[in-house]
Amino acid sequence: MKPLLFAFTPDAGICRSIAASLELEPCEFELRTFPDGETYVRLLEPCNDRDAIIICPLQQPNDKLLPLLLLVETLRDLGIHKVGLVTPYLPYMRQDIRFKPGEGVTSRYFSSILNAHFDWLVTVDPHLHRYSTLDEIYTIPNRVVDAAPVAAKWMAAHIENPLLIGPDEESSQWIQKAAANADVPYEVLLKQRSGDYQVDVSELKNDWQGMTPVLLDDIISTGKTMQQTIVSLKRAGLREPVCIGIHGLFADNAYQELIDAGARAVVTTNCIEHLSNKIDVGAEVAAQIRILMDN
Numbered sequence: 301m302k303p304l305l306f307a308f309t310p311d312a313g314i315c316r317s318i319a320a321s322l323e324l325e326p327c328e329f330e331l332r333t334f335p336d337g338e339t340y341v342r343l344l345e346p347c348n349d350r351d352a353i354i355i356c357p358l359q360q361p362n363d364k365l366l367p368l369l370l371l372v373e374t375l376r377d378l379g380i381h382k383v384g385l386v387t388p389y390l391p392y393m394r395q396d397i398r399f400k401p402g403e404g405v406t407s408r409y410f411s412s413i414l415n416a417h418f419d420w421l422v423t424v425d426p427h428l429h430r431y432s433t434l435d436e437i438y439t440i441p442n443r444v445v446d447a448a449p450v451a452a453k454w455m456a457a458h459i460e461n462p463l464l465i466g467p468d469e470e471s472s473q474w475i476q477k478a479a480a481n482a483d484v485p486y487e488v489l490l491k492q493r494s495g496d497y498q499v500d501v502s503e504l505k506n507d508w509q510g511m512t513p514v515l516l517d518d519i520i521s522t523g524k525t526m527q528q529t530i531v532s533l534k535r536a537g538l539r540e541p542v543c544i545g546i547h548g549l550f551a552d553n554a555y556q557e558l559i560d561a562g563a564r565a566v567v568t569t570n571c572i573e574h575l576s577n578k579i580d581v582g583a584e585v586a587a588q589i590r591i592l593m594d595n
């Protein structure tokens with residue numbers, strides 16, 4: 301029997317794309333908030349003796365987590381076999397160390413919640429900096445989609461004479477893969493972050509006149525990392541860049557601020573639904589789901 305699909309945002313591009321690539325049976329459910337703020341959950345179809353996939357994009361996770369957990373527990377209570385979670389953006393990955401005494405290492409606590417409730421997990425490019433793989437904190441079977449080759453393909457098809465620029469050391473994992481895939485040169489800069497909105501990015505070391513800079517990073521949140529990188533590019537006399545983010549979180553007014561700062565275009569994958577979505581990673585997510593379902 302086909303696995304059941306519970307999609308929190310069924311009309312989002314990535315959900316449609318995943319559903320189109322897999323044999324799933326979409327399932328209706330009701331989630332609403334009582335006047336006192338508590339969550340009501342009801343399945344509108346039987347689910348016993350079936351496997352299920354929940355697609356729940358977990359950006360802005362705090363308000364989504366409890367309804368998600370109440371849904372998965374309802375499924376288990378009503379006789380579901382296995383439940384996998386697909387969250388194209390995996391939150392709470394950046395607090396991967398105690399930067400200051402007394403801080404919580406929330407990436408670990410968040411992973412322990414998901415480990416306790418789900419049978420498997422699929423996500424796209426989690427922010428792996430001090431963890432070398434997701435397995436260091438996720439004990440359930442998991443698969444990670446690598447968006448860099450898809451971004452490289454988009455870049456090769458849409459940008460003439462591209463030069464990949466990584467704003468910081470962490471970005472070099474995506475930059476190197478994308479550069480190898482598209483066979484283009486690259487430079488990775490250095491970043492110093494002193495606060496949520498305070499970022500410094502180093503100057504370019506090489507002369508790249510005549511090329512089109514393409515900034516690539518896993519996350520655009522406040523957009524300050526990309527904005528400061530644009531400042532460095534301007535100082536080097538380069539053209540206006542195209543900014544590619546795998547996960548466009550766009551806190552506050554970050555999208556417009558990037559355009560105002562001089563981005564020629566801001567492009568994201570459809571991991572997080574946004575008007576900048578140009579790169580569809582749904583087929584790649586579906587391929588990883590298939591591997592876990594087959595196992």
Ligand code: R5P
Nearest residue numbers: 470519520521522523524525
């Ligand atoms: C962290 O190093 C990430 O790779 C991104 O560079 C960072 O999250 C971007 O954040 P923001 O847009 O707030 O500068």
